[in-house]
Each structure stands twice: as structure tokens, then as C-alpha cells.
Amino acid sequence: EQTFGEELARLVEHLSERLSSDESGKTHIFRDSAIGNLTEFFQRFQQLNIGSSAELDQLVEQAHRILGDVAPGQLRENASLRERVRTQMAGVQAGLDQWLVERPRRNLLRKSR
Numbered sequence: 439e440q441t442f443g444e445e446l447a448r449l450v451e452h453l454s455e456r457l458s459s460d461e462s463g464k465t466h467i468f469r470d471s472a473i474g475n476l477t478e479f480f481q482r483f484q485q486l487n488i489g490s491s492a493e494l495d496q497l498v499e500q501a502h503r504i505l506g507d508v509a510p511g512q513l514r515e516n517a518s519l520r521e522r523v524r525t526q527m528a529g530v531q532a533g534l535d536q537w538l539v540e541r542p543r544r545n546l547l548r549k550s551r
Contacts, residue, residue, distance in 0.1 A: 439488070439490055439491050439494060440538075442483055442487070442494065442498075443491075443494055443497075443534060443537060443538055444538065445479060446479060446483075446494075446497065446498060446501065446534060447531065447534040447535070447538060449475055449476050449479055450476075450501060450527050450530050450531050450534065451531060452472060452475075453472045453473070453476060453523075453524075453527055454524055454527045454528055454531060456468045456469075456472050457513065457520050457521075457523060457524035457527070458524060465520075468510065468513060468514055469510075470510040472510070473505065473508070473509075473510045473513070474510075476501065476505060477505075480498065480501075480502050483498050491537075493533075493537055494537060497530055497533050497534055497537065500529075500530050500533070501527065501530045504523060504526045504527060504530065505523070508523065
């Protein structure tokens with residue numbers, strides 16, 4: 439579960455960075471793999487998810503809905519779509535950041551030798 443959250447945070451952060459512009463207004467290079475990696479993550483999460491965190495499930499579903507059927511080419515060609523996806527993914531990123539910080543840690547008790 440923690441690993442899924444960390445991986446999603448990394449993928450969302452990467453996509454958001456690729457969809458943003460630099461100081462001069464020039465857009466970053468955007469590769470199909472930014473969407474493909476998230477699509478693969480959604481499939482893997484659905485197959486392996488044990489459902490132990492409703493909040494993580496909700497964040498994954500939110501990210502999945504944002505991307506929907508958006509093709510990489512659409513994000514390259516449509517600046518308003520690009521900005522909308524970037525802004526909405528920033529909301530997912532904020533939720534993931536909070537989820538990762540508030541996540542309780544397990545205490546492992548070890549036998550003393």
C-alpha cells in the first residue's frame with residue numbers, strides 16, 4: 439500500500455512537471471510514456487489492490503478519472519486541456535502528499551538476543 443502511494447506520487451509529479459512550462463513559457467518535452475506509465479499503474483493497482491486504504495483508492499480513482507481517455511497527442515496539441523489536467527493532477531499530488539505524511543507506521547517488535 440505504501441509502495442503504491444509512493445509510486446503514484448512519483449508518476450503524478452512527473453506528469454505534472456512535464457505538463458508545465460518553464461520560466462520563459464516554453465513547454466517541457468512530453469513523451470507518451472508519461473501517460474503510459476500511469477495507465478500501467480492503474481491496471482496493476484486494480485489487479486493487486488487489497489483495498490486496505492479507502493483514501494488511497496479514492497486518489498487513484500481521481501487520477502484515473504482525470505486522465506480518462508486523454509491521449510498523449512491531445513495533451514501536446516491542446517494547451518487548455520494540458521493546463522486542466524496539470525491543475526487537477528496537482529490536487530491529486532496534494533492529497534497523496536497528505537496521505538503519505540499521515541500514514542501510520544507499523545511498529546515491529548523484535549526479540550532481543
